[in-house]
Amino acid sequence: MDALIDAIRHVVGETGLVRGEAVAARATSYWDPAPCRARAIVRPASTAEVAEVLRLCHAAGQAVVTQGGVTGCSQGADARAGELVLSTERLNAIEAIDPVGGTATVQAGVTLQALQEAARAHDRLFALDLGARGSCTVGGNVATNAGGINVLRYGMMRAQVLGLEAVLADGTIVSSMNHMLKNNSGFDLKQLMIGTEGTLGVVTRVVVRLHPLPASRNTALVALRDFDAVTELLTRMQRDMAGTLSAFEVMWNLYYRAATAPGGHRAPMADAHPFYVLMEAEGADTTADAARFEAVLAAVLDAGLIDDAVLPQSEAERRALWEIRENFEAMLVGRETFLYDVSLPIGEMAGYADEVLAAMDATWPQGRAIIFGHVADGNLHLFIQPQQAGATHAQSDALVYAPLTRRQGAVSAEHGIGQEKLGWLDRCRSAAEIALMRTLKQALDPKGILNPGRVIPPP
Known part of the structure; x- marks a missing residue:
């Protein structure tokens, strides 16, 4: 038996190791159904196990690619032949919800939807939201600095993370499990892991912010004649909804027509308009918020800014509108x-x-x-x-x-x-910026075993 794989098996046990035909039985990713080509798939169940696995891989010079929900769109977690997959699927515990402090402590393999539902059970909101919520993981969201539909109001994943625990390439555990909004005690080391796509370390646990659960939600799909009208509508909605606008999703005509074509979603309005906007506002007063939302819509309609509008009258109708925007597989x-x-x-x-x-x-x-x-x-x-x-x-x-x-x-x-x-x-980052990325990579992963050939272009 391969000496490295055998050593890893002693760390994670048989249930923590996938080998042989069972590896190929897994797809490369959500977007690529081809069989996974990894040397093996390792499934640690704790930060300590991740650390020991990486210590062994570092000593052996073994390339490791970290996987969460495998829903990424840039092949960042697609394993290549000879690489070892480190999957966070067994790191799936929601360790604590603190409704008073407004935090949740979760392991990296927890799905986004599971975290959202756990927060909701405590009348709290985890604000990050995207279409892959049922499959993508918190660790993956951190690694890619995920965005989604609520960035307008709540910011990217970076804005949701208060602290985290990560394992460096050599197995060193760096635990920065901060729970405070304010903490300027030295370098903010979590930023080294957020958005760096697993190239500097493997995130295993995260402390995230929770917000008060909104009491109201008002949604509308509107049609517009040109992009100038889209931007004017955005300006007015941000101003007149007093900071409660949480989503503003724009669809060019071809997207809307493709999404509502035969075999797709039911079209709630004609498909001849140049632009469609699906927008949503969340607040604390159900009656007052609905009245404000409808008044703002009436004003922009009277001003000729929008050509048509649909307001859902039930949660099922609201979800049907969001399906047009989020469920595009048919096209x-x-x-x-x-x-x-x-x-x-x-x-x-x-x-x-x-x-x-x-x-x-x-x-x-x-x-x-x-x-x-x-x-x-x-x-x-x-x-x-x-x-x-x-x-x-x-x-x-x-x-x-x-x-x-x-x-x-x-x-x-x-x-x-x-x-x-x-x-x-290099089209959007300067030579100096890319050089600094390489310096950080060399400092934290001198053997280049973590997600090699990703994010940072070769010299």
Whole structure:
């Protein structure tokens, strides 16, 4: 038996180790059904076990890729041949909920939805939310600095993390389980792990912020004539809803038509409008908040800012509207699709989208570019579907990423760099920034065993 694998088995036990055909029985990721190619999958059940596994791998120079829910979109956790997968699936305990202090202490393998539900049981809100909530994990959310639909009001995952525990490449445990909003006692070491995609350490436990559970929720889907109307609506909603606006999701016409095409979701309004916005506000007074929301909508409708509006009358109707925005699998079936996640100033979005659409028409006239996004936080998502034999990912990348530099944009808003975007990082990060990333990597992982070949381009 392989000496390293045998040593790891003694640490995690037989139930903590997946080998042979059982490895290939697992998919590479949510997006790639190909069999996992890892040397083995290790499933530690504690921080101490993670530390011992990494100590062994460090001594052996064994490459390790950390996996949570395997829902990432940038191939950051896709295991390559010869790599060892370190899965957090058994680190799945919600250790404590403190409703008074407004914190939750959880292990890295807890799913986002499980944390949301546990907080809700204590009349508290864990504010991060995204479509993969049922599968993605808190550790993965930390590693990628996940965003989602509530960033407008509550911020990215970075804003939710108060403290964490992580294991460095050599097995050193760094425990910064801070529970306070204010703590300027030296370096804020948790920032070394947030958004660095597992390249500097493996997060095992996290302390996150909880907010008061909103008593009211008001939702509307509206149609608009142009992007100027979209931005004006955003300005008015942020101002007139007095800080309660929590989501503002924009769908270009093609997205809405694809989502509500036969076999998809029921269309709550006509599909001929150029733009659609799904927005939501949360507050503390059910009656007053509903009255304010409806009054603001009436005002923008009277002003001619929106052309149509639908307000759900039940939770089922509300969920049906959100399904249009969150459940887009039907438009991907049977079509080669390249997924993108970019950010840029709101004022640049309309021009950028027009440029991509024009390039799409010139490159693949029979294809389609589907655009949607959070917009209020500067984030657009794109599905590029060439529908032409021989179309390559590299061609698609150039079409999407090339216009970003002159528009002060970035190649990743919330999905991370992973393996997929390595060659494009220098479009939005300077040579000095990338050099500093390499310095940090060398300092914390001198043998380069943690998620190698991800995030940081080779020299």
